[in-house]
Amino acid sequence: MKRTITALVNNTSGVLNRITGLFARRHFNIESITVGVTENPTVSRMTFVVIVDNQKNIEQVIKQLHKQVDVLKVKDITDEAIVARELxxxxxxxxxxxxxxxxxxxxxxxxxxxxxGRESMTVQITGDHQKVETFIDLLRPYGIKELARTGITAFKRGSKKYDVEGNHITLIN
Structure with missing residues (x-):
């Protein structure tokens, strides 16, 4: 089963290597990884799509990720309402x-x-995984010369809840 894991980490050298090593020791296949600096230049967001046998294994990995020195926050967002895109x-x-x-x-x-080019065109698409897959399938009959994909990057959707009392509206966090 596929799981989508996000991690906020210190933007320092070697963090990606230590984290992927943890997945490798657990024999998880990482289907995709995206990493990029956040709105805070000292923090990076990592998004992993991993294939796991059962939920207990992923819970163990999340616990071990929390123990890593440079890991600030880890979340399995697979079952959450998320925004996810791929290029x-x-x-x-x-x-x-x-x-x-x-x-x-x-x-x-x-x-x-x-x-x-003379005998080729390069096309860029962004969207959810299924949209990208469908688009690639439609281009296959023309002959794909090269293909590069970023993998999925994702985070939880924003959810704002409001309490309405008479004419007064209060934001609940």
């Missing part, structure tokens, strides 16, 4: 005669053509 760059075979046809596939997905 893919796809270089597809495209003769001058096929470009219009490929553009017709690109437009409904809100993807972008970012480069055109």
């Amino acid at each position: 893919a760059l796809i270089k597809v075979v495209a003769s001058p005669q096929q470009r219009g046809e490929i553009a017709a596939v690109v437009n409904p997905f809100r993807a972008s053509i970012i480069d055109i």
Whole structure:
């Protein structure tokens, strides 16, 4: 089963290596990793999509991640309401005669053509995992020359609750 784990970590050298080593020792297959600096330049957000056998194993890994010196916060967000996106760059075979046809596939997905060569086009798409997969499947018949994907990056959706009393509205955190 796939699990999506996010971690806020100190933005220091070696953190990624220590954390991926922990997953490796547990024999978890990491399907994707994204890492980037947050709004605070001293903190990075890591998003892991891992394949695990059971829930107990993932709970053990989360406990061990919490013990890491540079780990500030860890959360399994698989069952949460989340915002998740992936980026893919796809270089597809495209003769001058096929470009219009490929553009017709690109437009409904809100993807972008970012480069055109003599016999190829490079397309960029962002979206949830299923959208990216579907788009790639539609481009396969043209011939994919190269494909690069970022993996999923995600965090919990914002949820604001309000208490309404008469004409007074109060934000509850």
